[in-house]
Amino acid sequence: MNKKIALALIAIGIVINIVGGTLNTALKLPLFLDSIGTMLAAVILGPWLGALTGILSNVFQGIAADPITIPFAIVNGVIGLVVGFIARKRGFQDYVSPLLVGIILAFLAPILGTPIAVYLFGGVTGGGVDILYTVLLNSSHEIFASAFLARIPANLFDKLISAYLVMFIIRRLPSNLKGIAGKETNLVV
Amino acid sequence: MFKSVLHKIKTGPRAVSVLFVLISLMAYHSWKPLLAYLLTFLAFAVIFHVLGQLVSRLLPILYLGCVIVLIHSLVNPSNVHYIYIFGIEGFNYGLITALRLFNIAALTQLFLLLNPLHEIISAMSWIHPDLGIILALVLSTLPVMHQQMEITLKVQTARGLRRGRFPWQRLYAYLVILIPIIVKALVRGQVIAQLLHVRGYGLHLAKRNLELGHSDKIAIFLSLGFLIVNLLLANASLLGGL
Known part of the structure; x- marks a missing residue:
């Protein structure tokens, strides 16, 4: 895949991330849905360009609107890496690869994001997850573990x-x- | 005087200076210096006539800060002494976290308000020309995709799409709106790639020269000195506290 298509797809991936996140907020969904562009770029272009798409998404959003999102670029970058490596190994047209990605990232993303969230926000997000976080913190008395499990x-x-x-x-x-x-x-489901 | 000094420093050295000041903020674990910094940033905003814009951008952070203080006052594990149901140790932890967040947001928003977006992107394109072209493409494509999102939302609503009360209904609405946007974005990506090829992008890359003026060097050294002094002060106050 040539360089110009790669540059265009990275830019499109960033735009999809931003639009996806905006639409998620507008529809008041209890999710993030702001890494679809990263996954798409990783699946088409490979892990490293996928990671670049993820990192630049947060950097661009930070520059344009909310600089607080910049530290979370590392999480988005790792999403690109994981999806890209799985796509490289198995392709991404069966039903098992997305399942693997979902399960791995369900634990990996909070492992990376929780220290940043705890340091910057005390583990709080300002959303519905805070209720779960408060309950867990009250019962476990561990800030990091509560923030991690809530996510x-x-x-x-x-x-x-x-x-x-x-x-x-x-x-x-x-x-x-x-x-x-x-x-x-080999296994096309 | 401040404005004339600021104009002599390029965007890149300003960003580096802001980064050093940000790192020095993170060294403090007490509310007094953090509050002093916040008031300093607000004073700078007054000097540069951007206080109103800065305050409006900080309002969501104000809400988040209040939630942080409230939650930690109620359930922070280090709570030992209480006033009614609010723990003093948790309140202190929440206050320090909220003030640190405020400071980071205030400083970075001040940087964004005083530096136009195109200058920031030009500074980033110095790091790598492809980086600049990617960010420029994002800037040009984003308004089009936002408009596409609004049109798709209206069209689908006219066709009977309802958002509903339940999350799965809203998720269905999300997918119905986002999928056409993604398809159009990918088609647009192909067009952009063709245009880049037609315009000969990447054939001749100009050599990048880093030219720092005296003001740029002074700004970077002063901010580095500021960082070192703050790290020493923060360590001294921490050891004094022990």
């Missing part, structure tokens, strides 16, 4: 939905645009 359910649903959405999109793309996701796996 797992939302991350699990969020990453599974995003991964399956990307899988369905990839299946319908023309073969010249599938990139590394065009690999057929």
Whole structure:
């Protein structure tokens, strides 16, 4: 895949992340849905360009609107890496790869995001997750563990939905645009 | 005087100076210096006539800060002494966290208000030309995609799409609106790639020269010195507290 298509797809991935996050907020969904573009770029372009898409999404959002999102760029970058490596190994057209991605990221994203959230926000998000966080903190008396556990359910649903959405999109793309996701796996479900 | 000094410093060195000041903020674990910094940033906002804009951007952080203080006052594990149901140790922890967050938000928003977006992107394109073109493409594509989102929302609503009370109904609405946007974005991406090729992007890359003026160097050294002094002061107060 040539460089110019890669540059354009990275930019499009960033835009999809931003629009997806905006739409999620507008519809008041209890999820994030702001890494669909990262996953799409990772699946088509590979893990490293996917990670770059994720990092630049947060950097751009930080520059344009809310600089507090910049530290979370590392989480978005790791999402790109995980999705890209799984797509490179297995392709991304079956039903198992998105499931693997969802389960891995449901734990990995909070592991990376919780220290940042605890340091910057005391573990608080300003959303519905705070209720769960408060209950867990009251019972466990551990700030990090409570913040981590409170984030797992939302991350699990969020990453599974995003991964399956990307899988369905990839299946319908023309073969010249599938990139590394065009690999057929042995187990096609 | 401040404005004339600021105009002599380029965006890149300003960003580096802001980064050093941000790191020095993180060294403090007491509310008094954090409050002093916040008041200093607000004073700078008054000097540069951006106080109103800064305050409006900080309002969501104010809400979040109140939630942080409230939750930690109620359930922070280090709560030992209480006033009614509010723990003093948790209140202190929440206050320090909220003030630190405020300071980070105030400083970064001040930087964004005093530096136009195109200058920031030009500074980033110095890091790598491809980085600048990616960010420029995002800037040009984003308003189009936002408009596309609004049109798709109206069209789907006219076709009978309802958001509903339950999360799964809203999730269905989300997917129905987002999927056409993604498809259009990918088509647009192909067009952008063709345009880049037609315009000969990447054939001739100009050599990048880093030219720092005296003001730029002074700004960077002063901010580095500020960081070192703050780290020493923060350590001294921590050891004094022990």
